[in-house]
Amino acid sequence: MDAADGIKAGPYSVSDALDDYMAGFQGKDVANTQRRIDVLIRPDLGGYDMAKLRTEHIIKWHRERAETPARLRTSINAAKQNQKPLNTPDEKRKRKSTANRDLTVLKAALNVAYRSGKVASDDAWRKVKPFGNVERAKLRYLSDDEARRLVNACEPAFRTMVQAALLTGARYQELAGAKVSDLDIKSATLMLTDTKANRPRVCYLEAEGIGLFQQAALGKTGDELLFPRPDGQRWGNSQQARPLKKACDVAKIKPSATYHDLRRTYGARLAIKGVPMAVIAEALGHADERITRRHYAHLSPSYVADQIRSNAAGLDIFESTKDVAPISSG
Numbered sequence: 001m002d003a004a005d006g007i008k009a010g011p012y013s014v015s016d017a018l019d020d021y022m023a024g025f026q027g028k029d030v031a032n033t034q035r036r037i038d039v040l041i042r043p044d045l046g047g048y049d050m051a052k053l054r055t056e057h058i059i060k061w062h063r064e065r066a067e068t069p070a071r072l073r074t075s076i077n078a079a080k081q082n083q084k085p086l087n088t089p090d091e092k093r094k095r096k097s098t099a100n101r102d103l104t105v106l107k108a109a110l111n112v113a114y115r116s117g118k119v120a121s122d123d124a125w126r127k128v129k130p131f132g133n134v135e136r137a138k139l140r141y142l143s144d145d146e147a148r149r150l151v152n153a154c155e156p157a158f159r160t161m162v163q164a165a166l167l168t169g170a171r172y173q174e175l176a177g178a179k180v181s182d183l184d185i186k187s188a189t190l191m192l193t194d195t196k197a198n199r200p201r202v203c204y205l206e207a208e209g210i211g212l213f214q215q216a217a218l219g220k221t222g223d224e225l226l227f228p229r230p231d232g233q234r235w236g237n238s239q240q241a242r243p244l245k246k247a248c249d250v251a252k253i254k255p256s257a258t259y260h261d262l263r264r265t266y267g268a269r270l271a272i273k274g275v276p277m278a279v280i281a282e283a284l285g286h287a288d289e290r291i292t293r294r295h296y297a298h299l300s301p302s303y304v305a306d307q308i309r310s311n312a313a314g315l316d317i318f319e320s321t322k323d324v325a326p327i328s329s330g
Helices: 015-025 030-045 055-066 089-115 144-153 156-168 173-177 207-217 239-250 259-272 277-284 289-299 303-311
Strands: 189-192 201-204
Touching: 015 030, 015 089, 030 055, 030 089, 089 144, 144 156, 144 239, 144 259, 156 173, 156 239, 156 259, 173 289, 259 277, 259 289, 277 289
Parallel strands: none
Antiparallel strands: 189 201
16 A cells, blocks of 8 residues: 555455455445455455456356355364265255355455446456356244254253244344343343344344243343353354254254254244234344245235135045055056
């Protein structure tokens, strides 16, 4: 940087653009966006001079991201992470979907550089299109019986974090950062401050949730965490994965649930009971009700479904499986 005017001497690189983007970042999930940049974008593209960046450079990187298997989780001290092979069409679809999210972050950073006048044209990345038909709404949620089994199978140190997610629909980081002072028993609410959208939102508690949070707050000062780790510290990024997988194995829940599936379970339970989509969107902190509908509308009581089931019956071509002879293998 030139000390006199603060202007960077020499070529303006993709890495510089990424840094400028994060310096003014006000979007969702700062930590995850920074991780994508540092681990997945900067090593391959950061060294390019923005003036010399070409469409083919980005297309090649985007394609290689889609063809690179996801890394398996390992212990902190592991020397190297193994990779999951891309054996099935769904695994390949997921990698393309992830590559699209990486591309979104890259293009957002480059667009900031373009709009600020640090690069003359956006042609290089504007022409790069994401992979099509790879996004799929995740519909995994637990039945009430599975949820109870999961809670019972959790180790005590992690059980309250699972209970809290099932009773509030809050995200992992939202609950990990929740403090006693965020809890208002009189109004039966919890103010979630460490949210994905960086906007505090209210979480509404019912009777069982109030009991859980009251017990978690017992004997603590206002600045203490409601659900700390056994050592009193905050749960870190991804520290939920192993204890949850272990509990799913013990509870014989297949496929294993992720922590986000606990949030989906909360939303699904509301939808099944006929709660309006707008209310569910508010409860989950969705910025757009269309997100809520994509995940939960099919679970809601439906006039269309009721009409079809009532009026399409009566063809009398199938009575009972017990009267059907088994199909011969010969």
